[in-house]
Amino acid sequence: MRLSRSLCRPALAGLMGLLFSNTMALAEVPMLQPLVDAGKLPAMADRLPENPFVITPIESVGKYGGDLNIAYKRDDELHLVRINGYEGLFSWDLAWKEMLPNLAESYEANAEATEYTIHLRKGVKWSDGSPFTAADIVFAYDDLLKNSDWLGTRPDYIIHPDDTTVEQIDDTTFKVKLAKPNGLYIFQLTNVEGTQIALFNKAYCSQFHIKYNANADADAKAQGLTGWAALFELKCPEIYGGTRFANPDRPTLEPWVVKDPPSATAEFAVFDRNPYYFKVDTAGNQLPYLDHLKLLIGNDGETLVLHAMNGEVDYQDRRINAPTQKPLYLENADKMQFHLVDQIPSAMNTMVLMFNQTVTDPVMAEIVSHKDFRIAMSHAIDRQEIIDTLYVGQGEAWQAAPRPESKYYDEEYAKQYTEYDPDKANAMLDALGLTQRDADGFRLRSDGKRLTFNVETNPIRPDWPDILALVKAQWVKVGVDLQVKEVDRDLIDEHRIANLHDMEMWGGDGGLDVLADPHYYMASSDASAFGVPWYNWLADHNAKNGIEPPDSVKKQWDLHDQLVQSPSVEQQDKLMNEILAIGKEDFYVMGISLPTMSYALVKNNVHNVPPAQPASFSYPTPGPMQMSQIYKD
Amino acid sequence: MIGFLSRRLVAMALTFWAMTFVAFLVMELPPGDYATTKASEMTLGGAKVDQAMVARMRELYNLDGPVLVRYATWFGRVVRGDLGYSLAYSAPVNDLISHQLPNTLLIDGLTLLFTWLIAIPIGIYSAVRQYSVGDYVATVLGFIGVAVPTFLIALILMWFAYTNFGVVLGGLHSQEFSNDKWSGPALLDLASHLWAPILIAGASGMASLIRVTRANLLDELHKPYVTTARAKGLTEWKLILKYPVRMAMSPLVSSLGWVLPSLISTSTIVGIVMNLPTLGPLLLNALMVQDMFLAGGVLVVMAILTLVGTLISDLLLFWLDPRVRIASL
Numbered sequence: 032m033r034l035s036r037s038l039c040r041p042a043l044a045g046l047m048g049l050l051f052s053n054t055m056a057l058a059e060v061p062m063l064q065p066l067v068d069a070g071k072l073p074a075m076a077d078r079l080p081e082n083p084f085v086i087t088p089i090e091s092v093g094k095y096g097g098d099l100n101i102a103y104k105r106d107d108e109l110h111l112v113r114i115n116g117y118e119g120l121f122s123w124d125l126a127w128k129e130m131l132p133n134l135a136e137s138y139e140a141n142a143e144a145t146e147y148t149i150h151l152r153k154g155v156k157w158s159d160g161s162p163f164t165a166a167d168i169v170f171a172y173d174d175l176l177k178n179s180d181w182l183g184t185r186p187d188y189i190i191h192p193d194d195t196t197v198e199q200i201d202d203t204t205f206k207v208k209l210a211k212p213n214g215l216y217i218f219q220l221t222n223v224e225g226t227q228i229a230l231f232n233k234a235y236c237s238q239f240h241i242k243y244n245a246n247a248d249a250d251a252k253a254q255g256l257t258g259w260a261a262l263f264e265l266k267c268p269e270i271y272g273g274t275r276f277a278n279p280d281r282p283t284l285e286p287w288v289v290k291d292p293p294s295a296t297a298e299f300a301v302f303d304r305n306p307y308y309f310k311v312d313t314a315g316n317q318l319p320y321l322d323h324l325k326l327l328i329g330n331d332g333e334t335l336v337l338h339a340m341n342g343e344v345d346y347q348d349r350r351i352n353a354p355t356q357k358p359l360y361l362e363n364a365d366k367m368q369f370h371l372v373d374q375i376p377s378a379m380n381t382m383v384l385m386f387n388q389t390v391t392d393p394v395m396a397e398i399v400s401h402k403d404f405r406i407a408m409s410h411a412i413d414r415q416e417i418i419d420t421l422y423v424g425q426g427e428a429w430q431a432a433p434r435p436e437s438k439y440y441d442e443e444y445a446k447q448y449t450e451y452d453p454d455k456a457n458a459m460l461d462a463l464g465l466t467q468r469d470a471d472g473f474r475l476r477s478d479g480k481r482l483t484f485n486v487e488t489n490p491i492r493p494d495w496p497d498i499l500a501l502v503k504a505q506w507v508k509v510g511v512d513l514q515v516k517e518v519d520r521d522l523i524d525e526h527r528i529a530n531l532h533d534m535e536m537w538g539g540d541g542g543l544d545v546l547a548d549p550h551y552y553m554a555s556s557d558a559s560a561f562g563v564p565w566y567n568w569l570a571d572h573n574a575k576n577g578i579e580p581p582d583s584v585k586k587q588w589d590l591h592d593q594l595v596q597s598p599s600v601e602q603q604d605k606l607m608n609e610i611l612a613i614g615k616e617d618f619y620v621m622g623i624s625l626p627t628m629s630y631a632l633v634k635n636n637v638h639n640v641p642p643a644q645p646a647s648f649s650y651p652t653p654g655p656m657q658m659s660q661i662y663k664d
Numbered sequence: 665m666i667g668f669l670s671r672r673l674v675a676m677a678l679t680f681w682a683m684t685f686v687a688f689l690v691m692e693l694p695p696g697d698y699a700t701t702k703a704s705e706m707t708l709g710g711a712k713v714d715q716a717m718v719a720r721m722r723e724l725y726n727l728d729g730p731v732l733v734r735y736a737t738w739f740g741r742v743v744r745g746d747l748g749y750s751l752a753y754s755a756p757v758n759d760l761i762s763h764q765l766p767n768t769l770l771i772d773g774l775t776l777l778f779t780w781l782i783a784i785p786i787g788i789y790s791a792v793r794q795y796s797v798g799d800y801v802a803t804v805l806g807f808i809g810v811a812v813p814t815f816l817i818a819l820i821l822m823w824f825a826y827t828n829f830g831v832v833l834g835g836l837h838s839q840e841f842s843n844d845k846w847s848g849p850a851l852l853d854l855a856s857h858l859w860a861p862i863l864i865a866g867a868s869g870m871a872s873l874i875r876v877t878r879a880n881l882l883d884e885l886h887k888p889y890v891t892t893a894r895a896k897g898l899t900e901w902k903l904i905l906k907y908p909v910r911m912a913m914s915p916l917v918s919s920l921g922w923v924l925p926s927l928i929s930t931s932t933i934v935g936i937v938m939n940l941p942t943l944g945p946l947l948l949n950a951l952m953v954q955d956m957f958l959a960g961g962v963l964v965v966m967a968i969l970t971l972v973g974t975l976i977s978d979l980l981l982f983w984l985d986p987r988v989r990i991a992s993l
Contacts, residue, residue: 106752106949182724184717255749255756257724265754273702274754295753295949296763296941299839325839330936330945337822337832 061095062322063306072306073160075317080154083317084133084310086660089125089639092312093320093662102335102344102351103293103300103326108275109648110349111293112223115302115324116275117654118284119226120149121217125655127543127645128438130221130600134163134229134284134309140598144212147598151203156307157232157282165205170233172197174242180260183269186224212596214603218546223651227270232282236267276302284309286659287324300326310659319659339632342367346640346661348374348631348652360632372640374629375436377647380539380622381422382498383431383551385561386484387532388619389578394476395484395533398463402618407459409448409621411509416451417501418624421494431551431622432615434542436645439607444615456509465510474510483512484533489520492538498623499536527560530576535560539622543645546607552614553587554580561619587613636663665982672978676971683967684742684960688735691951691959697727698751701953725751727956738957742964748957752950757961760946765965767836768942771861772931772969776923779866779873784916786870787877788909791885806871814930818864818937825860833860834939865934869927873919880915884908914985920977925970 059067059075066072103110122133138149155163172195175181194210209216219225237243239250241259251262268275277292287302294300302324310318327343329335332350339351340363357371364370386399386408398404414428432444460474465482467475474482488495496517503513526532537560541548550558554565562584568577569588587610594606631653633640639660646652699722722728741748747757786806790799809817822833836857837850884890885908893903935944943962950959981988 105945106953180720182717182720261724261754273752277754295750295755295760295946298835298837298939298941327839329834329939330948331939333819333822333937334832334834334939337826337834341826341830341832343832 058316060304060306060317062304066306078156078160078307079311079317080152080156080309082136082152082154084152086310086312086318086657088312088660089641089656091638092314092316093639093660094664095316095320095322095662097321097663098323098325098345099287099321099658099661100325100327100343100345102338102347103328104332104335104350105293105295105328105330106273107350108271108273111276112270113349113648113651113654114658115285115287116270117223117226117651119220119223119229120151121221121225123221123650123655125641125644126436127647127650127655130217138217140217142598144214144216144596144598145209147207147209147216148200149205149207151205152309153203155284155309157235157284158288158305158307159232159235159282160307161232161234161282162202163229163232163284164202165199166202167231167233168205168228169197169199170237171228171231174237174240175231176228180241180258182260182264184224184227184271186219186227214595214597214599215546216598222547222649223654224270224649229284230270231267235280235282236263239263239266276300286310286319293326293328298328300328302326308659310657312660318657320662340367342369342634344632345634345637345663346631346653346658348629348646351632352630354627354629357630360630368635369632370635371630372633373643374631374646374652375434375543375643376626376629377434377541377543377645377650378539378626379434379542380429380431380624381426381626382495382536382623383539383620384486384502384534384536384622385551385559385620386534387530387561387563389530389562389564390533391530392533394478394480398465398476398482399534401463403459404463405618405621406448407456407463407509408506408511409618410450410452410459411456411506411511412502412621412623413451413505414449414624416505417498420501421497422624422627425627426624429622429625431539431620433545433611434625437543437545438604439545439611441611441615444611447615448618448621453505453508460509460511468510472507472510473512481512482510483514485514485516486534486536487516487518487523487526487532488536489517489523491520495536502623527563528557530563532560539626542626544647544649545611546603547649549591549607549610551620553591553610554584555588555591559619583613583617634663638662638664668982669979672975676975680967680971681739684739684964685735687963687967688738688956688960689731691954691956692731694954696954697722698725698954698956699727734956738960742960747961747964750950750955750958750961752953752955752958757958760958761943761961761965764941764943764946767940768931768935768944771858771865771935771940771942772927774858775862775865775869775931776927778862779869779923779927782866783870783873784877787874788881788904790874790878791881792904794882802874806874809867810871814864814868814933815937817867818934821860821864822938833857836940861931861934861938861940864938865927865931868930869923873916873923876919877912877916880912881908884911914981917977917980917984920980921974924973924977928966928969 063072067074072078101114119133120135121130123129124131132152134152134155136150136152138147140147151163151165157163175183176185196208198206198208200206207216239247239259239262241247244250247259247262251257251259254262256262256265264272265274266278267281268277276289277294279289279292283305286305286308288305289300290303291297291299291301304319304322308318312318327338329338336351336356336359338344339347340359342363352374360369360371386405388396388400390396390399409430418424418426418428428449429445430447430449432441433439464477465474469475469481476482486499488499490496496515499513499515503515506513523535527535537558539551541551545552550556553559554562554569557563557566559566562580564576564578565580565584567574568579569585571577590606590610594603594610597603597606628643629646639662641656644652644656699718702721703718726734738748747761749755750757750760753760786802790802793799825831825833836854838853838857885904887908890903890908893907894900931942932944932947934940935942936948939945943965947959947962950962
């Protein structure tokens, strides 16, 4: 009796605690409580889908309340797309390696990668409470993307509209039939352009579409516009539309819905939470934690930097994170109570150098086609000197190879031939037969002319001319003459496409987005300056400006074709690694150094921000971090 | 009087037409148009551009037609009061401008008043106490205001305010008052934001007004009637203020003719640097994206302000100075 009584109270307390914590987890969002009580909004359980997307908070489960303050440069819609606009069928994970189900739950593909059946999350609702169904996707495909009058961007997965058909199977399932195999279809849907097909609420937007409303044209003209397409773009803008966040009536699936739009003349803009947002945290609380998104609108960079320095923004990378500003923020960080977090640049190199193996001068072509020549020139570059002089010691010697954070990282590829060894370089060049030198010490070619390479550059990145100046001085020591010329950027492109260049330099894109941008690893586009005519031939065997490439280059192209046609991610990775292995072996392109980290500013009372994330548009930073899980204390 | 007025109005109309024509042609000079600017902006931001969309946009807004035809269509609408539809903001230009116009007029008007109220007394003092320490100090400060570009003064002041007082200058309203603009605390908040732009925009106009006042007054001070008045026993300051200053005022009134356009362009720059919701930033953004209609609309409004200002200055001069009245008859 006594025992049970003494156990009674703790047991009751335990039970109460359990009940209490359970109700805590599923408590209503405080800001929406009055609306729920007044009957204007359904309870939280009814607003969420059957299977909400569960976000694991980066630090801890948060608490409701507060505003997210961002500094916004007027007309910079891409900034808002990154922060509040990344809600597609699939979403990237934080590491940019895995495709996670977002609005879609799962998919099946056939073996030829021509048919995809996609299953949507059941019960997701738009911000006005109407259900999100496959009908909205079919509307976007059939009535917009395939409609030649519609004013929006057609993403690369639907370049040829007639080739694709979309069929609605039921409310949550639809089937896509492609005319040509595309193993990268889901990959493309996961990138930021993929959000385009989940942007249009059929019930609301069809009133502005001529197919569903015969008066749409007349309505538009009555408002002074040229036709229904202009009014449609105004009310239901496309992904990059200038008025993307200008219409508060448009139903969305994003975490915050616009209330006071960032118009041409406003100084501030306010977004309120979306009561039907389909994501929850691990305790079942509906996200976002923060009630409002507030924009501080400025016309130019300086004022925004001042606001950031003054601690008036909660999370900011856009427009204010030039490398030269970093010391300024570090000085003010303690006083204004913010700290900096890292952003991993998606570029893999500060500069890549490509000898043109298809150059029209046959003597030069013969020399640069020898792999040993390229290896020797790579050994002749003192990368550490460049890093110390230009980047204050930040970065490490790196070839044109995927970044360490990428799943395709290969240490050998990244580090091969990066040792500074002028003696070895000289020996290798001698072994190639370039033993004759002229009076100034420069080597002579077999036709008696000086071994000179012309390269064009542009100060669009201020470090480029500096790197080339240092390389020029280093190459003098092995008897090779580098002539550097600064020209307009368009001219560099023109010369490369016309194959008029000896060698080319550019920034090393494709460090993290290897699959999307492999043109330094293989001849995949006219940006592959080491063999543009090879690419021309591969794309069209009968092209007049094409030259048949060596077998290994052709092999890479075939592997890439297979990659595009295989729907399985594992198979794609395997093929990509094979392509990279050939690139490593053939060594077309040499690099200088790994670019240093970029940064973002975070106030100290803001939580659940990752200490590092990739910086890229197709990712799009900071979308995959899930801005809705940020909370403040 | 009627003759004078009618001649002025005809001259104004011709000037207005010439201003819009030149402005439109200059806006056409850069290669490309709104569609290509939008496309290159998107590429720089990292997005892939759909060329077909760009072509469609160009067709829809008739950005391809010959310059004179487009100018004629646009001008025809302008004289009827319809400034067109902004491509960049998808809103009628009339709406956008009418939103910013009161702020612009407020700031420009107050700056003008401020400049006159400060510059004229300093000019008078400079003339009366010629070559004194005060004269030199005023002159040097005035010339610094003229020589240093306005945007630099604005940036220096913003930096100074930030490092010493922790205040970020800029904007016209604080976030709390963005909805109820005319309550007491809101007006106080407005005043606390206004002083900086007025000071900066006024700084450059001040020197010229000081020097002009000083020069005019110096001319008058050595005339015989001043000596006569002194001999007749009038006190020094009463004498100066009543006669020579009044004579020196008339060139100043005619100076409104060039002060107003220079003020409008100065306040445009101040508006851009300090983030004010005035016509200046609107014009800059429109020009950067080559939004023909918005930029043209803002330029039309500025042209009208300038022309009206010059008309008012001419009328004031007419009323103030009998010599002008007689000369024009």
